[in-house]
Structures are given as structure tokens and as C-alpha cells.
Amino acid sequence: MKGTEKKTNRKILLMLIAFVVMLFLTIVLNGIARKQDKESLGTKVSVRVTDIKVRAGGLRAGSLSVTVSYKGEEYKLKGVPSGQHFQMKSSKNFRTPVSAILYNGKLYYDATSIMLVTDQIYYIFLMTTFALLVLICGHYMGAIKIE
Numbered sequence: 001m002k003g004t005e006k007k008t009n010r011k012i013l014l015m016l017i018a019f020v021v022m023l024f025l026t027i028v029l030n031g032i033a034r035k036q037d038k039e040s041l042g043t044k045v046s047v048r049v050t051d052i053k054v055r056a057g058g059l060r061a062g063s064l065s066v067t068v069s070y071k072g073e074e075y076k077l078k079g080v081p082s083g084q085h086f087q088m089k090s091s092k093n094f095r096t097p098v099s100a101i102l103y104n105g106k107l108y109y110d111a112t113s114i115m116l117v118t119d120q121i122y123y124i125f126l127m128t129t130f131a132l133l134v135l136i137c138g139h140y141m142g143a144i145k146i147e
Contacts, residue, residue, distance in 0.1 A: 012136070012139060015132055015135060015136055016136060018132055019129065019132040019133060019136060022125055022128055022129040022132060023129050025125055026122065026125040026126050026129050029118065029121060029122040029125055030122055030126075032118055032122075033116075033118050033119050033122045036116060036118065036119075038111040038112060038114050038116075039111045041101070041103050041111060041114055042101040042102050042103030042104075042108070042111070042114065043101065043102045043103075044099055044100075044101055044102075045070060045099070045100055045101070045102050045107070046097035046098070046099055046100075047068040047069060047070045047075070047077070047097065047098055047099075047100045047107060048068060048069045048070075048091070048095060048097055048098070049066060049067075049068055049077075049088050049091040049092040049098055050067050050068060050069045050074065050092070051066070051067035051092075052064070052065070052066055052067075052085070052088050052089055052092060053065040053066075053067075054085070063082055064080050064081070064082045064084070064085055064088070066080045066088050066109075068098070068100065068107060070100070070102070070107060075106070075107040076106075076107070077098075077100060077107050077108070077109055078106060078107065078108045078109065078113055079108050079109040079110065079112070079113020079114075080109045080113075081109070084109070101114065
């Protein structure tokens with residue numbers, strides 16, 4: 001029984017150390033991601049809205065799918081907030097241009113919607129840190145047994 005407790009305590013200690021390291025790296029990556037100058041990325045272009053779809057569940061974050069035309073080609077406009085539904089609908093109906101950012105062959109609604117590798121790594125570390133926190137808290141509350 002004591003051998004099992006030592007192994008469990010060692011695993012918990014390793015998880016605590018991993019949590020602290022992951023938390024530190026998450027904070028560092030957050031700082032790096034926030035300091036990135038996304039405004040200088042890509043080229044500002046004018047596009048025409050050709051199609052708007054609202055995914056199941058109504059207007060909520062990520063539910064608005066907008067297709068635009070730029071230089072005769074169809075693109076998905078990435079990062080359109082659901083609050084822009086009216087503007088996109090008006091642009092489609094009245095054929096008025098909408099500004100977008102062309103970056104790496106993709107069109108983005110604005111500079112903040114460009115997802116760089118640093119942003120993706122930050123979100124992975126954030127989710128991993130949260131999962132470790134849940135495991136550690138669950139163990140101490142008795143809901144999760146780690147053997």
C-alpha cells in the first residue's frame with residue numbers, strides 16, 4: 001500500500017511541476033502573441049460578398065460563414081464576427097465592397113482574426129494547463145484517482 005501511495009504522490013508532484021512549467025510558458029506565449037504586429041501583415045483589399053450562411057444555433061461566435069469574391073475567385077472570409085451579420089447582408093444586397101486583409105492566400109475580416117503559429121501554440125498550452133489544473137483539483141477533491 002505504501003508503494004502505491006509513493007507512486008501516486010510522485011505522479012501528483014510531477015503533474016504539479018508540469019502545471020507550473022506550463023503556466024509559466026502559457027504566460028510567456030501570451031505576452032509574445034499580444035506583442036505581434038498583425039496590422040502590418042497582409043494587404044488591405046476590397047471584396048464583394050457573394051454568400052452568407054448562418055450555421056445551426058443562430059448568431060453566435062463562429063457561426064457566420066461569409067463567402068466573398070476577389071479578382072474573380074471565391075474565398076471564405078475568415079474571422080467574421082457574428083455581430084457583422086447585418087453589414088455583410090447589406091453588402092451582399094446592395095453590392096457594396098467590404099474591406100478585408102489578404103494574407104498567405106487567404107482573406108481575413110481584420111488583422112486580429114489572423115491566426116499565427118504563436119497564437120496556435122499559445123492556445124494549445126492554455127488548454128493543456130487547464131487540463132492539468134482540472135486533474136490536480138479533481139485528485140485533491142477525491143473525484144479523480146491517479147494510480
